Amino acid sequence: MEAAIEVNGLRKRFGPTPALDGLSFAIEPGQVTGFVGPNGAGKSTTMRVILGLDAADEGTALIGGVPYRNLRHPLSHVGSLLDASALQPSRSARNHLLWLAHSQGLSARRVDEVVEQAGLRSAIRRKAGGYSLGMRQRLGIAAALLGDPPVLMLDEPFNGMDPEGIVWMRGFLRALSAQGRAVLVSSHLMSELQGAADHLVVVGRGRVIADASVAELIAAASGDRVALRTGARTQAMTVLANAGATVASTGPDTLTVSGLTAERVVALLNQNTVPFSEVSSHRATLEEAYMELTREAVEFRAASAVDGAEEVAR
């Protein structure tokens, strides 16, 4: 089966700065893929390359195995939202959708359907220039849905949304993926994707740092650390270290144990009659997992800056 979106070895420079540095990933149908990374990591550039708006210096981007430019009815293959503010302010929201529908040979009836889906019916005759950012995001979603595409690509759709809107958007994205669509959602805030994304592609400085399911990433970030609260700190450290664990003191009566499961820690402490008041497995949040990954990206960035300096020196 063809991947919904497949990018392979994308490279692109803006002047001397590499925006994309050998970027490769694929997204699959039926799930929401979060496309995350710090600002300037190359997320938007990647999306523009996928849509054929920007040309890559190297590499390919395919939609169901076909370059975007070769699609005959592009909006019924990929619905995209790049910039919710890309609107003619004096044109009504409905007319914005209408010209887009006409460009694909779609009818005004289809416009009314997506307006309903995006929850914009009451405001659709108003000028788009008067829309709040949150409403513009909904209008952008409506536009992306016009062709009822199997692939959706949304750049920062949570921007400017109120908490209610964010909840709606998460549910909406999940519902779209449940229908078997592939949904690629970029964000620079991992917390927005919590509970929405199934899979993550984390990018930093034009490269893919991680490409894994959310569950895998959290597990990796959590490690197998166990938090332990005990009055007999020294005794507990000795017992656990002898069993092969790495133990770190994190407070007057708290320890963090790596290398042992919580069950094994409890058994060892009981065996050696070390008193304790709490043993808990540490579970990382998505945010923490992300911070961990991007910290490496920052280090990588610092390292490559040194390389660059050396190259200049040479």
Add this chain to the structure above:
Amino acid sequence: MSTTEITPYRSTVRPGRNGFAQLLRAEWTKLRTVRGWTIGLVIAVLLTVGLGVLVAVGGSIVCGSNPDGSDSKSGAACRQNPPLGPDGEAVSDSFYFVHQPLTGDGSITVRVTSLTGLYSTHGAIQPDAGTAGLTPGTQPWTKAGIIIKQNTTQGSAYAAMAVTGSNGVRMQYNYSHDIAGDSGTATATSPQWLRLTRSGDTVSGYDSRDGVHWTQVGTATLAGLPSTVQVGLFTTSPGYTVTSDSFGGGSSTGGPTLGTGTFDNVALQSSSPAGAWTGSAIGDDSARALSMAQNEQFQQTDGTFTVTGSGDIAPAGGQGPGAQRAAEESLVGVFAGLIAVIVVAAMFITAEYRRGLIRITLAASPRRGRMLAAKTTVIGVVAFVTGLIAAAVALPLGNHMAYNHGTYVLPIPATTELRLIVGTAAMFAVVAVLALAVGTLFRRSTAAVTLVIVAIVLPYILAVAEVLPGGTAQWLTRLTPAAAFAVQQSLVPYPQVTATYTPANGYFPLSPWAGFGVLCAYAAVALGLAFLRLRRRDA
């Protein structure tokens, strides 16, 4: 991990044919749904019509007042309709005519032994000044010769053979036709023989150096020529103009002139016996130089005729009695209408770049050339319709109002009127395409609008407002897109009429469609560059 097989989503929407027609419809929807652009196009029509009307009724026309201010007239009462020639065009038809009737076929032969002239170097002369203070010398188109004319009414059909001041022997007929004969002048030692023969409604002209060997110069068919016509000798001499060129506008000086032709060996052949010769000044005195009327005369001594006249027998060329204007002056507002269209056409693409909307457009239509073609077609057609409405209203309305205001509007054939209206519409269309292409190149409305206005409107204004010397104005209206304004020219330049043939006077250096072609070439080049740029650059 779940092992459920995921079924990829299948679109339930069946898109229609994603052809060029869909793109046209999308671009048309874009254009009509921005109210500011619709208003801009309405403004283009209003500016074009409004300025035309303003100029038509602007200024006051006062005439006929005596030195004490009495008997003053104004407005429509001042209008003087010039005579119209057989083809319906305004003509000059003023000369001194020594004539008699000719019934049926016949011919007239003369020998011209001299052609002299007098002209005023200080403009108008006093009515009672006689020829005092006039400088000797003929004008290039001072004419003395023979003529067969339908009757003595101005504008009636004719054919003539004449010796001219410096254009040799010419056969001329029905005002706009001019055929060169012998290139010499007429003097006592080297006279010119002229002959006209009439057969039905056909008149043939001949010249000869010796009265023995004749050369046919031309043949004229004067449709509907009556059996009895007037035949005889004539002399006439057009006013002269000297234009000095300078920045800030040229200045013209000029004045009335007189011509005097001397004839002998006058031979009239006809079926009816020859009658006596009558001298008549043809034409309203004011149509030629009023002050010269008293000098016009003829003398007949022993078969030698001396005929003195003033005026011209030729197309009017925008010169004539009273206030006159060319039809296209009602289209004077076109430049302002064009500015409005340029703004709308440039913004049709630059607004998309400014808002980032171009990315949505190109995502919907990844084949960029087709997108540009659709946009070009839509803005071109819309601008054409805008220009068509503007010109179709401004031309008749402005001319009607100018006429009622006291200005005679030179008549033009229906085909010319159609060319003026459709040509103006086409100019709107191509200028809009040029603005769209430049907008695509620059991606910014200010730069695009400024450049196109500087390219077409500015040279036009500089040329027609006489800001620049005539030569520069000629080159501007030949090389810049402003050359397209030639499509609005209704006046026809004639080599046999001495006039100032500059854009300021309604004459462009290129023919109407050649001038329009210059604009098209600019638009085509800009569109080609826009296409390449659009294809190669990231959106």
